[in-house]
Amino acid sequence: MNRKEIFNSLETKSPAVLIVGGGINGVGVFRDLAANGVDVLLVERADFCSGSSAASSHMAHGGIRYLENGEFRLVREAVQERNRLIENAPHLVKPLPTVIPIFKFWSGLLNAPLKFLNLLDRPSERGAFVIKVGLVLYDAFTRGQGTVPTHKFYKREKALEEYPRLNPEIKYTAIYYDGSISSPERLTLELILDAEAEGDHANALNYCSLAGVNNGKVTLRDEETGRAYDLSPQLIINAAGPWIDTANRGMGIDKRYIGGTKGSHLVLHHDKLREAIGRNEFFFENKDGRIVLLFPFFDRVIIGTSDIPIEDPDDARCTEEEVDYFIDLVARVFPDIKVSREHIVFRFSGVRPLEYSQAKTTGQISRDHSLFEDRFGGIPVYSLVGGKWTTYRAFAEQVTDRALTFLGLTRKRGTQDTPIGGGRDFPWTGYALIEFLNRVERETGLGGLEPKRLFDKYGTRALEYATHIVKASDKKLTSLPAWSYREIEYLAHKEKVIHLDDLLLRRSTLAWLGVITPENLVEVAGVLGEALGWDDRKKDDEVNRAASILKDRHGVNLDDYA
Ligand SMILES: Cc1cc2nc3c(=O)[nH]c(=O)nc-3n(C[C@H](O)[C@H](O)[C@H](O)COP(=O)(O)OP(=O)(O)OC[C@H]3O[C@@H](n4cnc5c(N)ncnc54)[C@H](O)[C@@H]3O)c2cc1C
Numbered sequence: 317m318n319r320k321e322i323f324n325s326l327e328t329k330s331p332a333v334l335i336v337g338g339g340i341n342g343v344g345v346f347r348d349l350a351a352n353g354v355d356v357l358l359v360e361r362a363d364f365c366s367g368s369s370a371a372s373s374h375m376a377h378g379g380i381r382y383l384e385n386g387e388f389r390l391v392r393e394a395v396q397e398r399n400r401l402i403e404n405a406p407h408l409v410k411p412l413p414t415v416i417p418i419f420k421f422w423s424g425l426l427n428a429p430l431k432f433l434n435l436l437d438r439p440s441e442r443g444a445f446v447i448k449v450g451l452v453l454y455d456a457f458t459r460g461q462g463t464v465p466t467h468k469f470y471k472r473e474k475a476l477e478e479y480p481r482l483n484p485e486i487k488y489t490a491i492y493y494d495g496s497i498s499s500p501e502r503l504t505l506e507l508i509l510d511a512e513a514e515g516d517h518a519n520a521l522n523y524c525s526l527a528g529v530n531n532g533k534v535t536l537r538d539e540e541t542g543r544a545y546d547l548s549p550q551l552i553i554n555a556a557g558p559w560i561d562t563a564n565r566g567m568g569i570d571k572r573y574i575g576g577t578k579g580s581h582l583v584l585h586h587d588k589l590r591e592a593i594g595r596n597e598f599f600f601e602n603k604d605g606r607i608v609l610l611f612p613f614f615d616r617v618i619i620g621t622s623d624i625p626i627e628d629p630d631d632a633r634c635t636e637e638e639v640d641y642f643i644d645l646v647a648r649v650f651p652d653i654k655v656s657r658e659h660i661v662f663r664f665s666g667v668r669p670l671e672y673s674q675a676k677t678t679g680q681i682s683r684d685h686s687l688f689e690d691r692f693g694g695i696p697v698y699s700l701v702g703g704k705w706t707t708y709r710a711f712a713e714q715v716t717d718r719a720l721t722f723l724g725l726t727r728k729r730g731t732q733d734t735p736i737g738g739g740r741d742f743p744w745t746g747y748a749l750i751e752f753l754n755r756v757e758r759e760t761g762l763g764g765l766e767p768k769r770l771f772d773k774y775g776t777r778a779l780e781y782a783t784h785i786v787k788a789s790d791k792k793l794t795s796l797p798a799w800s801y802r803e804i805e806y807l808a809h810k811e812k813v814i815h816l817d818d819l820l821l822r823r824s825t826l827a828w829l830g831v832i833t834p835e836n837l838v839e840v841a842g843v844l845g846e847a848l849g850w851d852d853r854k855k856d857d858e859v860n861r862a863a864s865i866l867k868d869r870h871g872v873n874l875d876d877y878a
Contacts, residue, residue, distance in 0.1 A: 333356040804843045
């Protein structure tokens, strides 16, 4: 059903399950319930994957450092889920070699026991011994799966041979594997499209919020028209991330579940730094044990992250102090590479929806997930607190099992081995990829580098895109020659694009890579506007809206507009 049809259907009937929040946790449950035939509606007050789920460090990871907190169950689950993501969404999640530069041998030994005794104010830097123990355990959790190689340890000489620009003061480097998620936003969207493809019983609306209650019913508001809809579902799943407590309060549930911490990142356009890290993530800590990462993101580098308590998640912005902190930290690992503010092309910041806790340091707050149950009138409300991007599927499975039991249904399908979006029928070998690209060319006539360009973005859904593109005459955008009119048109019609910023920030990585200019902003708005039937005034409004979001939230200053 399209947006209008979904809203029309709400005039006459309520879904069995209402999910509030279109971040990865809400979407994970949506996909699982849809696969099991449940009548479910997901509403997201802004665009899908625009809250915490868009602020992540882009890692599908087991969380090696959580071992120190004794969170063995979480780490085991997370490494298994990391492997599943690599297998089910290989077009967007790839194995990520991760290098830890190590400056000490014994340091950090007391972190874990002191944490256990709750005597730790500040963790100390982890040395080679502690890291080795952690990596042995980490490998043990997935022994036999073989999705990623096991860890290695290099002494100083070998490490400097491999990574010549590394700080010569290092004593060792450890190399282990996690996963990188190139576009968490596209992955979330593809899960939604897969869920909706199950049938008319599963529908998702962006720009639609849980706005309050009315006469024992919950009220949804279409944020585009202001129109309200009163519903009485049998079950409400509150997956509003850092906004869970606020959403609950709207239903008269006065509980404190969230004690979130803010984390920020920068995207740098710095060729020397990008070359120095190669295809590796560098994962290290500063002298007081706080974790920092340098992450290869296309031809850019992401650097993050901070961990700062915050009250209102809407206030999360990357501050100038955080920028100084990140810039200084690069020097610890690559002392002869100078980074300055000119290299920053994008900033992002968000709140980890962690469970409220009295822990002494933010790093000690558990990253595990929990489900809490309350009631709105007679309707159960499940709050999905905490969790990691990586473990969304396992969390969703637990929530879905409970929801199915409540609804008196039995599970028909699991999601462990279900491919996601363009990960379906994935060509795993070089030969299979050539076959696939030839097939796209044969079936659509789209030749040259185009099939590969589409495959890199959309995986095997490239065929769908190519089929649409060739159905009418097409041309490239003047200011963004890597994009064509018909590709944008397809995104607009198939991928629930409502605003220009949805396309720039979440259906593509254009804004993330720092390639938006006043010229291409206007041109993309024009093409998108044609597809969505915008008049000139609406196009101007969208350009202004996107420019102001880019400036306010992402530090991107498009002087002519913001
Ligand atoms: C800085 C940082 C780095 C991280 N790095 C990683 C990492 O590398 N790997 C990893 O596995 N995890 C990472 N995480 C954790 C992970 O990103 C989060 O745990 C996860 O994204 C939480 O998803 P969520 O769906 O619960 O919340 P969200 O993504 O915030 O989704 C909640 C949604 O609810 C919507 N909403 C709120 N109120 C309403 C309402 N009234 N009506 C309708 N919708 C509403 C919001 O707009 C929001 O989109 C990181 C988190 C942060 C902040």
